[in-house]
Amino acid sequence: MAMRAWLLDPAPASRRQARLGGWFRAWLAFRRNTLGMVGLAIVLLLLAVAAFAPLIADPASALTQTLENRLQPATWAHPFGTDELGRDILVRVMFGARITLTIVVLVSLIVVPIGLAIGLPAGYFGGWIDAALMRVTDIFLAFPRLVLALAFAAALGPGIENAVIAIALTAWPPYARLARAETMTRRRSEFIQAAELQGASHLRIISTQIVPLCMPSVIIRLTLDMAGIILTAAGLGFLGLGAQPPSPEWGAMVSTGREVLLDQWWVATIPGLAIFVTSLGFNLLGDGLRDVSSGRG
Amino acid sequence: MARRVAASLRRLGALLFSVVLTFLGLTCVTFAIGRFMPIDPVIAIVGDKASQETYDRVYRELGLHEPVIVQYGNYLARIAQGEFGNSVMTARPVLEDLVRVFPATIELAALALVIGVVFGIPAGVIAATNRGRWPDQVMRFLSLVGYSMPVFWLGLVGLLLFYAKLGWVEGPGRLDVMYDDIVAPVTGMLTIDALLAGEDEVFANALGHLVLPASILGFLSLAYVARMTRSFMLEQLEQEYILAALAKGLSPWRVVWVHALGNIWVQLVTVIALTFGSLLEGAVLTETVFAWPGLGLYMKNSLFAADLNAVLGGTLLIGAIYILLNMLSDLVYALVDPRARDQG
Numbered sequence: 001m002a003m004r005a006w007l008l009d010p011a012p013a014s015r016r017q018a019r020l021g022g023w024f025r026a027w028l029a030f031r032r033n034t035l036g037m038v039g040l041a042i043v044l045l046l047l048a049v050a051a052f053a054p055l056i057a058d059p060a061s062a063l064t065q066t067l068e069n070r071l072q073p074a075t076w077a078h079p080f081g082t083d084e085l086g087r088d089i090l091v092r093v094m095f096g097a098r099i100t101l102t103i104v105v106l107v108s109l110i111v112v113p114i115g116l117a118i119g120l121p122a123g124y125f126g127g128w129i130d131a132a133l134m135r136v137t138d139i140f141l142a143f144p145r146l147v148l149a150l151a152f153a154a155a156l157g158p159g160i161e162n163a164v165i166a167i168a169l170t171a172w173p174p175y176a177r178l179a180r181a182e183t184m185t186r187r188r189s190e191f192i193q194a195a196e197l198q199g200a201s202h203l204r205i206i207s208t209q210i211v212p213l214c215m216p217s218v219i220i221r222l223t224l225d226m227a228g229i230i231l232t233a234a235g236l237g238f239l240g241l242g243a244q245p246p247s248p249e250w251g252a253m254v255s256t257g258r259e260v261l262l263d264q265w266w267v268a269t270i271p272g273l274a275i276f277v278t279s280l281g282f283n284l285l286g287d288g289l290r291d292v293s294s295g296r297g
Numbered sequence: 298m299a300r301r302v303a304a305s306l307r308r309l310g311a312l313l314f315s316v317v318l319t320f321l322g323l324t325c326v327t328f329a330i331g332r333f334m335p336i337d338p339v340i341a342i343v344g345d346k347a348s349q350e351t352y353d354r355v356y357r358e359l360g361l362h363e364p365v366i367v368q369y370g371n372y373l374a375r376i377a378q379g380e381f382g383n384s385v386m387t388a389r390p391v392l393e394d395l396v397r398v399f400p401a402t403i404e405l406a407a408l409a410l411v412i413g414v415v416f417g418i419p420a421g422v423i424a425a426t427n428r429g430r431w432p433d434q435v436m437r438f439l440s441l442v443g444y445s446m447p448v449f450w451l452g453l454v455g456l457l458l459f460y461a462k463l464g465w466v467e468g469p470g471r472l473d474v475m476y477d478d479i480v481a482p483v484t485g486m487l488t489i490d491a492l493l494a495g496e497d498e499v500f501a502n503a504l505g506h507l508v509l510p511a512s513i514l515g516f517l518s519l520a521y522v523a524r525m526t527r528s529f530m531l532e533q534l535e536q537e538y539i540l541a542a543l544a545k546g547l548s549p550w551r552v553v554w555v556h557a558l559g560n561i562w563v564q565l566v567t568v569i570a571l572t573f574g575s576l577l578e579g580a581v582l583t584e585t586v587f588a589w590p591g592l593g594l595y596m597k598n599s600l601f602a603a604d605l606n607a608v609l610g611g612t613l614l615i616g617a618i619y620i621l622l623n624m625l626s627d628l629v630y631a632l633v634d635p636r637a638r639d640q641g
Contacts, residue, residue, distance in 0.1 A: 239582070
């Protein structure tokens with residue numbers, strides 16, 4: 001209780017107390033958002049599954065073929081049944097979570113820096129720099145994402161790394177726009193002018209004053225984008241342009257299950273369900289976060 | 298008046314300029330993809346057993362000895378003439394292939410769009426007028442479900458349920474084999490062609506094949522249309538003219554569906570145009586699932602035949618439509634919305 005009072009103190013005594021208090025208030029607001037909490041639970045579950053998969057099941061069993069067990073319906077030994085090569089679908093879905101997470105993390109690590117690198121100078125300096133950078137952004141924004149990712153994946157060859165590059169190349173423009181908009185609203189603030197008067201360089205102002213202020217909206221946008229990234233990656237996998245067999249990538253699993261869909265429905269359905277639930281989790285979480293940040297609880 | 302015309306022309310000029318620039322950007326990307334392709338274009342033509350002489354000759358014929366910028370210029374010139382090269386897979390000009398397969402995609406995307414708009418707009422309006430109450434929550438959840446749905450998986454589940462188990466719809470493809478070649482292609486859209494020819498049975502069969510993939514794509518666009526409608530409507534409902542209209546004694550129904558909705562249709566046109574673009578994209582996956590012989594399936598098959606001309610041709614076509622739709626919605630905005638019209 002004392003902790004709570006300390007966090008909610010209207011007059012925090014230190015910077016750390018103020019910051020932790022701010023986060024705690026945001027958490028209290030977020031906690032009331034039921035759908036957002038459901039999303040958070042799903043995302044946490046995904047993280048846990050990805051982290052602990054090797055402890056729960058032997059990594060080799062996601063790939064080992066046991067043909068006498070092929071296409072088994074759900075049993076206690078195989079809660080989601082087995083696929084056309086006798087591999088346990090639950091184990092494969094669990095290891096697939098690691099692939100999905102790898103893809104979204106890698107894409108985020110590429111698109112956020114690119115988006116910031118384009119959007120921050122555009123918003124900060126304005127003028128022709130802004131016009132030129134935003135023109136480039138608009139060009140990329142006007143591209144059909146999946147089709148372009150498809151063409152890239154086709155040119156670079158199928159594979160998870162190329163799928164990541166293809167998705168990242170088409171996913172950065174919204175971050176550039178966001179960073180620009182956020183920068184423009186802060187550009188004339190007094191604390192920026194104060195920093196300028198103290199002789200801080202442009203680079204220093206951007207990196208220490210503006211970037212931290214952009215981050216909340218970038219993170220919310222990223223959470224909302226996760227679903228799109230997961231779906232595009234799964235789509236590429238489904239078409240055979242993402243992760244290659246025998247890797248337990250969810251989209252590729254749906255694709256192989258397609259051949260036995262009518263008789264052994266679970267082979268395609270379960271990994272598809274995993275894609276859906278994961279995307280939904282990120283969407284619910286992002287939606288909840290956005291509500292909290294825009295103050296409509 | 299003259300100033301206004303001049304301003305409009307300037308805006309139109311700027312718009313055209315940005316469209317041309319965007320299109321050039323698109324061609325840069327497709328050109329670059331064509332160059333980065335790990336497959337040697339010369340070997341693709343002459344085979345790896347050809348002599349060095351033949352190789353060099355074809356290398357020159359393809360213009361690969363020229364500087365990259367000249368090659369790009371030649372590439373643009375060829376595109377301007379509608380020359381996308383020949384497809385390796387079908388041994389026909391890519392443009393001819395595209396023209397042949399495109400109507401199937403248009404048919405699918407158009408019906409999906411109709412479904413999305415007819416259900417999406419009312420859903421969005423109802424959500425906005427019930428803000429925070431259960432219809433709004435249900436709508437919000439449903440549209441998040443739409444955003445999170447892998448379309449290829451939904452297609453497979455739909456086939457399993459409505460075709461294999463319930464038998465309510467026809468299976469993959471556009472038509473049962475027995476109905477093939479009965480109606481002469483006019484528009485290339487089978488349902489319309491069948492109606493034109495007065496072949497009711499063919500029409501019923503074609504519609505039976507069309508309805509499931511179109512509904513699945515339609516559900517995804519519904520999610521987007523409903524969500525955008527909701528936020529546009531919320532903006533309108535907060536305005537004072539709504540209060541004034543209500544105070545004047547107009548029925549709330551009329552105020553919402555006529556006055557408020559009437560003020561957002563320009564924004565809705567933009568949303569619908571963008572939705573159509575994303576439907577063309579979604580078609581790649583849906584067509585693969587439903588063996589629908591349109592642009593998406595064509596591109597997918599070309600991908601696996603390493604038929605780069607066909608893939609890039611399809612990318613250019615979808616990209617160009619995307620860009621044109623963007624321009625069109627900007628144009629509508631500029632023409633109908635006085636706020637946008639009188640600026641600049």
